[in-house]
Amino acid sequence: MILEIATLNVIAGREEAFEAAFEKASHIIATMNGYISHQLQRCIESPSQYLLLVNWATLEDHTTGFRGSAKYEEWRALLHHFYDPFPVVEHYTLLMENYA
Numbered sequence: 001m002i003l004e005i006a007t008l009n010v011i012a013g014r015e016e017a018f019e020a021a022f023e024k025a026s027h028i029i030a031t032m033n034g035y036i037s038h039q040l041q042r043c044i045e046s047p048s049q050y051l052l053l054v055n056w057a058t059l060e061d062h063t064t065g066f067r068g069s070a071k072y073e074e075w076r077a078l079l080h081h082f083y084d085p086f087p088v089v090e091h092y093t094l095l096m097e098n099y100a
Contacts, residue, residue: 001036004054004062006089010082012048018082025078028071029054034061052087059091 010018022040029035036055043049056062066072080086 003092006052006087008050008087010048021078032066
């Protein structure tokens, strides 16, 4: 499993519209092969900044499967006009996990 982390800087004043569009976009990503789960988190100190955390079975499920699909074009049309600058997207692999 890999974790996609995207830092999303939304244009100030567009946060409510972005969150509504993201609700719709969530249904798109959840149908993709290799999709496991996702979270959208909003920054407390910078309320126009969000983190998107997506768990994928493999890197290719995201980079080739999702990004190469027609559904990605729907995702892009719903969300990409909210960002400035365009998000930085990186992928991580779990090394350690601990619960109290």
